[in-house]
Amino acid sequence: MHNMCENYLLNKPIPEDDHPFALNKEMFLSLKPIIDKNVDEVYGVEFPLYSHRLKTAGMCDFFCLWEGKKTILDFKTSGRQKKEEWIQNYFTQETVYAMCLWETYGIKVDQIITLIAVEHDRPQIFVKDPLDYVQRAVKIFKDYHSGVRA
Secondary structure, three states: OHHHHHHHHOOOOOOOOOHHHHHHHHHHHHHHHHHHHHEEEEEEEEEEEEEOOOOEEEEEEEEEEEOOEEEEEEEEEEOOOOOHHHHHHHHHHHHHHHHHHHHHHOOOOOEEEEEEEEOOOOOEEEEEOHHHOHHHHHHHHHHHHHOOOO
């Protein structure tokens, strides 16, 4: 499903339906209208980021203009609907990407979005302000680098 989203955003062909990918395609197709409606401009798809401050690196799924706001968007899949309290780590991960963009390129991210394709159900969209998760992200990496383990 993730590759289908990536291909779509890069204007590459989406694989035809076949048995192993039928569920992935169904999940992608549930996200496509949301992407089409809200994404104004694509800045980056599946690209590496690094933070000297946090001493970490990762691959950002998607950086775009979403309804006029600079947005880090992360695609997820799930077998069932998620409660917001279950996915706080997703928001922290996306915030780290926003921090990397600021540190490396001076680009301020306005919002982070977790877009979850749910098997045989409607997708979920969680829109957050990355500033709400900066302290949590800094603490996690500070603790990690100082040897404190949760």
